[in-house]
Amino acid sequence: MTIKLPAEAEEYFDKKASELLLLLYPKLKDETPKPKSMMSDDQKVTIKLDEREIGGFNLLGTMNGFGNQTSRYFQSDKGPIGLAGENYLGFAKLFDQLASRSELRKLLSKECVEDIFFEWFEKRYKGKLDNSLSFTRYLKDRSTEKIKHYKISIPISFLAIEEPFQLGRVTFEYFKKDFFDEFEQATCKKNPNNEATIKESMQNIRKRFQGVVFSTMTIEAEKDRCIEIAKQETEKALVVLRFFSPWAFFPENTAYFGRMGWTNVPIDYIFVFEDRFPNITEAVDEYKELRFPLNVKDVAMFKSLGLERASNLIAKDKLTELEDLLFNSMFLFSRSVVAPDFQDKLVYCLVAVETLLLKNETEPIQSSVGLRLAFLAAQSVDKRRKVMKLIRDAYKLRSSYIHHGSVHEDLETLRSLRIVTWESIRNVLFMTDKYSTQKDLLDFIEEKCLSG
Numbered sequence: 165m166t167i168k169l170p171a172e173a174e175e176y177f178d179k180k181a182s183e184l185l186l187l188l189y190p191k192l193k194d195e196t197p198k199p200k201s202m203m204s205d206d207q208k209v210t211i212k213l214d215e216r217e218i219g220g221f222n223l224l225g226t227m228n229g230f231g232n233q234t235s236r237y238f239q240s241d242k243g244p245i246g247l248a249g250e251n252y253l254g255f256a257k258l259f260d261q262l263a264s265r266s267e268l269r270k271l272l273s274k275e276c277v278e279d280i281f282f283e284w285f286e287k288r289y290k291g292k293l294d295n296s297l298s299f300t301r302y303l304k305d306r307s308t309e310k311i312k313h314y315k316i317s318i319p320i321s322f323l324a325i326e327e328p329f330q331l332g333r334v335t336f337e338y339f340k341k342d343f344f345d346e347f348e349q350a351t352c353k354k355n356p357n358n359e360a361t362i363k364e365s366m367q368n369i370r371k372r373f374q375g376v377v378f379s380t381m382t383i384e385a386e387k388d389r390c391i392e393i394a395k396q397e398t399e400k401a402l403v404v405l406r407f408f409s410p411w412a413f414f415p416e417n418t419a420y421f422g423r424m425g426w427t428n429v430p431i432d433y434i435f436v437f438e439d440r441f442p443n444i445t446e447a448v449d450e451y452k453e454l455r456f457p458l459n460v461k462d463v464a465m466f467k468s469l470g471l472e473r474a475s476n477l478i479a480k481d482k483l484t485e486l487e488d489l490l491f492n493s494m495f496l497f498s499r500s501v502v503a504p505d506f507q508d509k510l511v512y513c514l515v516a517v518e519t520l521l522l523k524n525e526t527e528p529i530q531s532s533v534g535l536r537l538a539f540l541a542a543q544s545v546d547k548r549r550k551v552m553k554l555i556r557d558a559y560k561l562r563s564s565y566i567h568h569g570s571v572h573e574d575l576e577t578l579r580s581l582r583i584v585t586w587e588s589i590r591n592v593l594f595m596t597d598k599y600s601t602q603k604d605l606l607d608f609i610e611e612k613c614l615s616g
Contacts, residue, residue, distance in 0.1 A: 165271065165308070165311045165384060166304055166307075166308050167267055167268060167271060167272075167303065167304050167307050167308075168267060169265070169267055169300060173265070173267075174298070174300040177258070177262055177299060177300055178298045178299050178300050180258050181258075181281065181284065181298075181299035181300075182299070184247065184251070184254070184255055184258070184285070185285060185288055185289070187247060187251045188245050188246060188247065188285060188289055189245065189246075189247075190242055190243055190244065190245055191224070191235075191237050191243060191244040191245070191246065191248070224236070224237040224238070224239070224244045224246070225237060225246075226248075233252070233256070234248065234249070234252060234253075235247060235248035235249070235252050236248075236252060236255075236278075236282060238282060238285065238286040238289075240286075240289065240290065245286075245289060246282075246285075255281070256278075258281075259274065259277045259278045259281050260274060262277055263277040263278075268307075270385060270389070270393070271307065271311055271384075271385045271386060271389060272307055272310070272311075272385070272386045272389055273386060273388040273389040273392055275388055276307075276310065276386045276388055276389065277303075280302070280303055280306050280307070281299070283302075283306065284299050284302045284303075287302075307386065310386040310387070311384060311385055311386055312384070312386075312387070313382060313383070313384050314382070314383055314384075314385070314387055314390040315380065315381075315382045316380065316381060316382075316383060316390050316391055316393075316394035317337075317339075317378040317379070317380040318378060318379045318380075318394055318395065318398050318423055318424075319373060319376050319377070319378050319423070319424040320336070320376070320377045320378065320379055320398075320402075320421060320422065320423060320424060321376075321420070321421060321422060321423070321424045321425075321427050322420045322421040322422070322427065322429075322454050322455045322456060323336070323377045323405075323421040323455065323456050323458065324377065324455050324456065324457045324458065325337075325338065325377050325458045325459075326458070326459040326460050327460055327463075329463050330475070331401040331404060331405065331471075331475050331478075332397055332400055332401045332404065332475050332478035332479045333381050333397045333400075333401075333478070333479050334379045334380060334381045334394070334397050334398055334401045335379070335380050335381065336377055336378070336379055336380075336401075337377070337378055337380055338375055338376060338377050338378060339373065339374065339375075339376075339378065340374075340375075341374060344366065344369070344370050344373075344374055347366070348362065348363065348366040351366070376424070379394070379397075379398040379401060379402075379423075381393075381394055381397055395423070397478075398423060399423070400478040400491075401475075401478065402421070402422055402423070402498075403478075403491075403494055403495050403498045404471065404474045404475065404478060404494065405421075405456075406419050406421075406498040406501045406502065407474070407494050407497060407498055407501075407586070407589070408466040408469060408470075408471050408474075409421075409456055409501065410456075411456075411501050412497070412501055412582060412586055413579065413582060413583060413586070414579070415500075415506070415509050415575055415578040415579050415582055416575055417453075418501075418502060418503070418504050419456065419501045419502050420454050420502075421455070421456045422502070427502075429448055429454060430448070430504070431446060431447065431448055432445070432446070432447050432448075433445070433446050434446075434447075469590065470590050470593050470594065473593055473594065474494070474593060477490070477491065477593070477596070478491065484596065484600040484601070485600060485601045485602060486592075486596055486599055486600055486601055486602055486604070486605055487596050487600075489519060489520055489602055490520065490589065490592055490593060490596065492519050492520075493516045493517070493519045493520040493589055493592075494516075494589055496512050496513075496515050496516035496519060497512070497513060497516040497585060497586070497589060499512040500512035500513040500516065500582070506571075506573040506575070506578065507562075507565045507571065509578060510558065510561055510562055510565070510578055510581070511562060511565075511566075513558075513578070513581050513582060513585055514558060514559070514562055514581070516585055516589070517533055517537055517555075517585050517588070518533060520588070520589065520592060520602075521533050521536040521537060521540075521588070521606070523602070523603075523606060529559070530555055530556055530559050533555060534551065534552040534555035534556065535552065535613060536606065536609050537551055537552075537555060537584060537585070537588050538551035538552050538555075539609050539612065539613055540587065540588035540591050540592065540609070541583075541584035541585075541587040541588045541591070542584070551584050554577065554580050554581060554584065555581075557574075557577050558577055558578075558581045561574055561577060561578075592605065
């Protein structure tokens with residue numbers, strides 16, 4: 165796949181790249197980046213990036229104590245050559261501007277665009293490229309080499325499935341023993357002198373990943389961009405899965421399933437002394453079910469409740485205003501599902517409702533949200549009155565926590581709030597074909613409420 169930029173964009177970026185080429189200079193021996201900071205001089209930290217090989221090019225640079233890169237160089241006969249200080253910041257803005265363009269955004273990561281810029285700088289500086297070869301022409305050639313089809317699989321902790329299924333743009337699947345057998349055999353065949361080491365390494369890989377659920381998708385892009393996209397799509401799928409999971413209705417429990425390495429079960433490590441030396445204990449601080457076992461019947465039931473519709477929603481390239489608000493609301497609701505503390509569960513749930521049903525910041529929150537939520541979640545007048553009272557009770561709990569520091573927990577109120585919030589979000593999910601904006605939806609609700 166070849167990147168195509170408009171002629172005026174090519175002219176602009178070629179001009180800027182040529183200007184930056186003239187700003188390349190040798191790194192001064194006593195050069196020390198000075199990050200702007202509220203810290204005193206003795207508190208400031210500068211980190212030197214070790215020389216490293218990336219794509220065949222030697223790169224050097226520095227970062228300040230906040231992790232922001234402040235310079236970048238390549239090696240030459242004259243020592244490190246590159247950009248630092250304001251020149252590097254100007255360069256960073258330029259490659260960020262280029263990487264953010266729609267023609268590149270889905271195909272190249274920002275890091276890749278920066279690397280290609282510096283490849284061009286280095287080759288032009290060393291005379292390895294003809295002066296007539298513009299930066300954008302070089303960018304097209306290099307990106308064509310880098311853009312390929314990659315299958316990206318991301319392991320998911322605390323999720324068990326009976327059969328693979330698709331959700332959004334990813335497929336939840338698992339690799340069986342046969343796959344790891346073939347993997348081991350192929351690796352040993354390529355490295356016959358290291359067979360024992362390979363088998364030992366593969367044994368560790370099997371223990372960690374064999375039978376684990378993976379979120380998988382195939383993407384055409386540069387490798388790092390493929391990984392970024394796979395992470396994003398996996399997180400979107402997990403939001404939907406958490407929304408339909410049983411944990412949505414049981415606030416006393418926390419959902420732990422998520423990308424491996426990004427979800428952690430609380431564990432206590434304790435030294436107990438009876439004499440001089442301790443007994444060391446390690447114990448999980450959560451005794452409820454941690455895994456989410458998802459069988460074929462569960463998936464079918466979730467589909468009947470709207471899972472397939474939500475799957476289609478997150479697979480879309482462009483969302484309507486209402487669809488975007490709906491997914492944001494679903495995301496906030498899922499944060500309530502994974503939050504460990506009662507107060508966070510409550511706040512995220514209420515913010516999910518406000519995101520979907522509140523027109524603006526000047527509206528009276530409780531009465532406006534309460535009425536709309538009652539209409540979406542209940543049918544009879546009595547049940548709608550109960551929903552409005554529930555909203556008042558929930559906001560009292562939030563207010564007592566945020567404004568007065570009260571940590572009182574009312575699980576029944578939170579459970580009821582979760583149920584009506586879930587019902588409302590789900591019902592709006594089935595209304596997105598008819599309404600494309602929040603205004604359309606709220607006008608419909610208001611009209612129905614006024615008509616009796």
